[in-house]
Amino acid sequence: MRPVYIAGTGMTAVAEHWTRTALSLARDAAHLALQQSTINRIDGVYVANGSGAPLGLHQNIAPAVAHALDLHGVEAISFESAGAAGGLAIRHAATAVAAGVADAILVVGVEKVSDFLDEHREESMALTSDTDWESLHGVTLTAQWAMLMRKYMHDYAVTPHDFAPFPVNAHANAVANKLALYRFAISADKLAGAGMIADPLSLLDSATMADGAAAVIISATPASAAPPVRISGSGVASAPVALHERTDLLDLSAVRLSSQRALHAAGIPANHIQAFDLHDPHGIAAVLAFEAMGYAARGTGTQLGSSNAIRPDGSVPVALSGGCKARGDLFGALGVYQIAELTAQLRHTAANQVPNCQHAMAQSMAGIANTVVTHILSRD
Amino acid sequence: MKPNRPVGIVGYGAYVPRYRIAAKEISRVWTDGHGGVPVSAKSVPGPDEDVITMSIEAARNAIKRSDMQASELTAVWIGSESHPYSVKPSGTIVADALGATPFVSSADFEFACKAGSEALTAGMGMVGSGMANYVMAIGADTAQGRPGDALEYTAAAGAAALIVGPAAESLATIEETVSYVTDTPDFFRRADRPYPVHGNRFTGEPAYFMQVRSATQALLQQLGVSPNDITHAVFHQPNARFPQAVAKQLGFSAEQIQTGLLANRIGNTYSAAALLGLTAVFDVAQPGDTILMASYGSGSGSDAYLLRVTDAILARRDRAPKTLRYVEREYFVDYAVYAKWRDKLVMG
Numbered sequence: 001m002r003p004v005y006i007a008g009t010g011m012t013a014v015a016e017h018w019t020r021t022a023l024s025l026a027r028d029a030a031h032l033a034l035q036q037s038t039i040n041r042i043d044g045v046y047v048a049n050g051s052g053a054p055l056g057l058h059q060n061i062a063p064a065v066a067h068a069l070d071l072h073g074v075e076a077i078s079f080e081s082a083g084a085a086g087g088l089a090i091r092h093a094a095t096a097v098a099a100g101v102a103d104a105i106l107v108v109g110v111e112k113v114s115d116f117l118d119e120h121r122e123e124s125m126a127l128t129s130d131t132d133w134e135s136l137h138g139v140t141l142t143a144q145w146a147m148l149m150r151k152y153m154h155d156y157a158v159t160p161h162d163f164a165p166f167p168v169n170a171h172a173n174a175v176a177n178k179l180a181l182y183r184f185a186i187s188a189d190k191l192a193g194a195g196m197i198a199d200p201l202s203l204l205d206s207a208t209m210a211d212g213a214a215a216v217i218i219s220a221t222p223a224s225a226a227p228p229v230r231i232s233g234s235g236v237a238s239a240p241v242a243l244h245e246r247t248d249l250l251d252l253s254a255v256r257l258s259s260q261r262a263l264h265a266a267g268i269p270a271n272h273i274q275a276f277d278l279h280d281p282h283g284i285a286a287v288l289a290f291e292a293m294g295y296a297a298r299g300t301g302t303q304l305g306s307s308n309a310i311r312p313d314g315s316v317p318v319a320l321s322g323g324c325k326a327r328g329d330l331f332g333a334l335g336v337y338q339i340a341e342l343t344a345q346l347r348h349t350a351a352n353q354v355p356n357c358q359h360a361m362a363q364s365m366a367g368i369a370n371t372v373v374t375h376i377l378s379r380d
Numbered sequence: 381m382k383p384n385r386p387v388g389i390v391g392y393g394a395y396v397p398r399y400r401i402a403a404k405e406i407s408r409v410w411t412d413g414h415g416g417v418p419v420s421a422k423s424v425p426g427p428d429e430d431v432i433t434m435s436i437e438a439a440r441n442a443i444k445r446s447d448m449q450a451s452e453l454t455a456v457w458i459g460s461e462s463h464p465y466s467v468k469p470s471g472t473i474v475a476d477a478l479g480a481t482p483f484v485s486s487a488d489f490e491f492a493c494k495a496g497s498e499a500l501t502a503g504m505g506m507v508g509s510g511m512a513n514y515v516m517a518i519g520a521d522t523a524q525g526r527p528g529d530a531l532e533y534t535a536a537a538g539a540a541a542l543i544v545g546p547a548a549e550s551l552a553t554i555e556e557t558v559s560y561v562t563d564t565p566d567f568f569r570r571a572d573r574p575y576p577v578h579g580n581r582f583t584g585e586p587a588y589f590m591q592v593r594s595a596t597q598a599l600l601q602q603l604g605v606s607p608n609d610i611t612h613a614v615f616h617q618p619n620a621r622f623p624q625a626v627a628k629q630l631g632f633s634a635e636q637i638q639t640g641l642l643a644n645r646i647g648n649t650y651s652a653a654a655l656l657g658l659t660a661v662f663d664v665a666q667p668g669d670t671i672l673m674a675s676y677g678s679g680s681g682s683d684a685y686l687l688r689v690t691d692a693i694l695a696r697r698d699r700a701p702k703t704l705r706y707v708e709r710e711y712f713v714d715y716a717v718y719a720k721w722r723d724k725l726v727m728g
Contacts, residue, residue, distance in 0.1 A: 018586035117580055195415055 001098040006229045006377070007219035008037030009340035014181045014328035017211040022052065022112035026065045029213035030108050033340075034069075038223045043102035044075040046093050048085035048109040050332025050366075051209075054124035055116050065108055075102075079332070082128040083279060084366035085109070086214075086335025087236075087373025093218040094231045094375075103220045109336030110213035121209055125331070128367035130242035141281075142206060144243060144368050146198035149284040151249055153200065156299040160200045163283030164188040165305025166318075167205050167325045170280070173312065174322025176351035181210045181328030207281035207324035214336040216343070229346040231339075232268070232359070233376035235261025241370045254372040255292040259363065262374035268359055270294060273376070275345045275360040276318040277338040281329055286310075286318060289363065312352045320345065320352045335373060338362035346379040381501070381557050383508020388550025389687070390448065390514065391543040391696070393441025394659040395434050396646055396706035399424040401718045403533045409715045410528040418619035422536035422647025424713060425522045427721045431460045432470045434539035435520045436477045438652075441700035442516065442541040443478065447549065450478040454512030455485040457502060459495025459651045462522045463488050466571070474518070492567060493616055494677025495519060496540065496651040501557055501683055503544035515544045521650035526575035527724055534619050536647030538706075540655030551693040552662065552671065554685055556603055560595035561681035568679065578678075584622070587680050592616065592626050595682035596674045603686055607631040610686075611669035614640035614657035616676035618648045632672075639664060640673075645707050658687075660703040667691045 010032025012025050026047065034042075047062040058064075062076035079089040086109040093105035113121050126140045134144070153159060168188055174180035186204055194202035222228035237257030240246050246253070263270055270293065280286040287301035295316050296304050309315045321327045321341040330337050342360040344350040350357075358379050365372045401424050403417035425434070435458050443450055456475040463470045471486035489495040489502075496519015503515035518541045525535035547553045566587035569576035579587075592615055600606065607613070613632045615623040620643050627637045640657030642649075649656055654675040661671055667689055674684040719725055 016581065016585070018582065115579075115582065 002100060002220050004094045004097045004231045005219050005222045006216060006231070006339065006343045007039050007104065007221065007223035008033040008217040009215065009343050010036065011179055011214040011337060011340050012212050013179045014210045014212040014330065016114040017112070018114060020211070022049070022058065022061060022110050023064055023068050025112065025211065025213035026108045026110040027068045029215040030065070030069050030106060033106065033215035033217050036224060037217050039104045039217055039219055042071055042074060042104055042106050044077070044093070044096065044105040045069070045071055046077050046079060046089040046105055046107045048079040048089040048107070048332045048336055049111060050080060050082045050085045051111055051113050051124050053080055054127050055113065055120060057112065081371060082366035083331050083334060084364055084371040084373050085332030086337070087362070087364040087375065088335070090216065090218065090335055090339055090375060091234045091236060091373055094234055097218050097220050105218045106215060107218055107336055108213060108215045109330065109333030111331050111333045112211050113209050114211050128370070133242045133244065141367065142201060143198045145282045145284055146201040148249060148288065148368070149200055149282070152284060155250065158302050160202065160205070161188070161192060162302040162306065163205060163287065164191045165310065166280065166283035166286050167191060169305070169310050170319040170323035170325040173320050173352050174326030177321045177327060180322040180326055181208060182322070182326045201282055205282050207329035209331060210328035212328065212330050212333060212337070214333055214340045216336055216339045226347045228380045229343050230378050230380060231375055232378035233262040233264070233266030235259065235265060235374045236371065237261065238371050239369055241367060243368060250288060252288050252292040252369040254369045255289045255363065258372040258374040259293045259361070262376050266376040266378065268376065272359050273361045274317070274357045275320055275342060275354045276316060277320065277342055278318055278363050279324065279334060279365045280319060281324045290316065312354060317354050320350060320354070335362065335364040338364060339375065339377065342377050346377055381559070383504055385508045385510055386547035386553060387504050387507045387544055388547045388553035389542050390545035390549045390551065391442040391446030392659050392662050393438040393445065393541045393700055394656055394703040394706055395437035395441065396538040396649070396656070397423050397425045397429055397434070398709045398711050399426055400710045400712050401715065402712060405715050406533050418533050418621065419644050419647050421645060422534055423538055423649065424718055424721065425537040429537070430464045430522055431458065431462055431520045432464060432473050434537065435470065435474045435518045435541065438520065438539040438541035439474060439478055439516055439518060442543050444700040445696045446543050448514050448545065450480045453480040453484055453514050453516050455503065455506060455515040456480050457487055457489055457499035457516065458518045458520060459489035459491065459499045460520050461490060461492055461495060461569070461650060462524065491681065492678035493618070493650045493653060494675040494681060494683055496655050497675035497683040500542055500544065501559060504554060504557065507544045507546065513545060517542050517544060519651035519655045521652055523648065523650045524575050529575070531576065531578065534648040536649050538646060538649030538652040538656055540652045540659050542655065550690055551696055552687040552689045554687050556599060557683060557685045558595050558599040558602065559681060559683050560591055560598060564680040566678050566680055583678070587678065588618065588622055588676050589626055589629065591680050591682040592674050592676050593629060595684040596630055596672065599684040599686060609670065610636065610672045612639055612661045612665060612671045613637050614654055614661060614671065614673040616654045616674065617641060617643035617657065620644040642707055656703060662693065663697055663702040663704065665689045665693065667693060
């Protein structure tokens with residue numbers, strides 16, 4: 001298998017893009033990535049989009065994106081696996097390039113949700129939970145995260161206040177990210193007074209979905225003036241969709257398995273990762289992910305927050321671009337944003353730069369971690 | 381837009397029902413008192429009040445402030461989204477009650493919250509062309525909000541009447557107007573539905589803010605004036621925050637919009653909202669003051685006007701109750717009484 005490089009990245013602002021279409025956002029991000037790269041032939045266009053079909057907006061957007069980029073006749077594939085779509089598109093592009101099936105693939109992640117009413121958005125996301133036992137009865141992902149948080153608080157005697165450092169860190173980091181949805185800091189005190197969305201999850205511990213597109217060129221050569229950044233490892237895992245079918249509610253097993261597979265492929269131990277970006281719509285999601293991956297013992301994940309380990313100067317810096325909470329939750333496009341953002345970390349050009357960053361981890365998921373994709377990026 | 385013959389406002393009148401419901405009372409019922417509220421209170425029409433009765437009150441006040449007779453009106457036009465009848469004009473009843481019938485033009489206007497200013501613009505055309513000497517333009521609404529919806533906190537009732545006439549007789553001349561309209565479906569109500577639907581945050585930046593900014597900026601540009609040159613500014617006020625935010629975006633100060641900002645106490649009076657802001661400014665303005673008014677109607681569009689107050693205002697404004705007198709006349713009802721009066725109880 002050949003090494004696989006990031007040959008260019010591009011992102012639009014994460015915002016309510018009222019005057020734009022999904023296609024025009026995708027085109028903008030792709031043009032930025034193509035400008036950054038010296039690639040002169042694209043063999044495939046892989047497009048990740050999680051909400052287009054469940055919102056009734058569009059399905060199989062990839063050929064439209066290829067056409068909009070004047071890449072006529074190119075292989076164009078749509079990835080529509082909800083929140084995992086972006087990570088899966090990256091993985092399959094990397095696999096195709098590593099196998100020699102293609103030399104360069106343009107991966108685009110795009111979401112356009114602002115034109116839909118809140119309840120339709122919530123419903124489209126809820127479809128990623130179990131049809132027979134969960135979504136049909138009206139449960140939403142937010143409600144399920146809230147139930148997991150409630151159980152966590154019960155089992156480990158912590159309070160909502162203990163989760164506050166995660167959204168506080170995300171907002172602090174987003175201030176320097178010019179593309180973030182919310183570029184302002186929040187305090188733990190303000191968080192404590194926030195209204196409840198799904199008790200114990202408050203408004204300020206809940207991510208906002210927004211519009212945006214990111215593009216990454218996956219290539220057999222670095223093909224860029226910037227320092228070479230490689231996709232050194234990739235792993236995907238699945239878990240029972242219905243929460244009640246899991247033997248241990250607070251063990252995100254697919255997070256554990258996908259991260260183990262990605263680290264194994266990269267050939268590095270877990271403690272070599274210097275920057276993280278996780279699928280973290282709420283503090284509880286990051287806490288459970290860190291515990292599943294072994295960065296914190298069971299029941300101690302909130303201490304990563306209280307000890308400042310999650311900050312840019314800590315041992316497990318996370319949400320360096322603002323995370324889902326402050327950069328904005330990009331659902332199916334998230335996995336592509338993460339790769340673009342962490343490529344900047346490894347090129348040492350990020351707004352919140354981790355000193356001498358050599359290895360970084362991106363992780364995105366569908367539903368409550370029923371499909372999880374983890375990538376390791378490395379600087380040679 | 382500017383008519384050939386200079387026009388202005390020769391009389392104005394306001395009316396706001398005395399009843400109020402506190403926004404906190406609504407949130408007590410629907411959200412257990414949690415969360416912020418967009419206004420402090422909104423006006424509630426009494427059980428015997430509707431667009432027609434409120435229009436008559438406001439129009440009679442306007443006639444008192446003019447030096448003309450109702451029989452001299454060439455048109456009586458009412459802009460509203462809550463006309464009591466789907467088919468049968470509110471205007472005929474109001475014209476008759478005022479004594480303006482039978483040789484009078486009458487019609488109802490509909491353009492969400494800017495139906496009243498649409499009637500004003502049409503009146504400028506009719507008087508400005510010489511077809512009429514006096515046109516009564518009214519904005520009035522008893523607005524509907526689905527129980528529990530964000531709109532229920534603000535959907536209020538009120539009426540404002542403006543008589544358009546020759547500039548020489550005016551208490552304020554209208555220098556120029558701009559209408560800015562696009563197909564922007566931020567809020568609508570189908571013909572057979574009791575309550576409107578709205579696009580949540582889509583009603584903000586791409587709708588209200590974009591339209592009001594565009595109309596106002598075009599007007600200022602055409603006249604070659606800046607916000608600093610204007611004494612008072614009045615914007616459509618669907619809640620307390622939007623008019624303050626758009627004023628800031630356009631470069632107007634809090635002082636410039638203070639007099640015409642009524643939404644926090646009476647809610648969103650829809651077709652009457654911008655016009656009531658204007659009548660409140662007329663009540664205190666000095667000769668020579670300039671007033672900018674920009675309405676907004678969902679669907680959507682904005683009408684912006686620049687007016688200049690004349691000496692005539694001093695002798696005429698005390699002939700009828702001032703706008704603030706209606707605003708300050710508050711009788712609070714609870715949600716149960718409000719629900720009964722507003723036909724929100726569906727039994728059997």
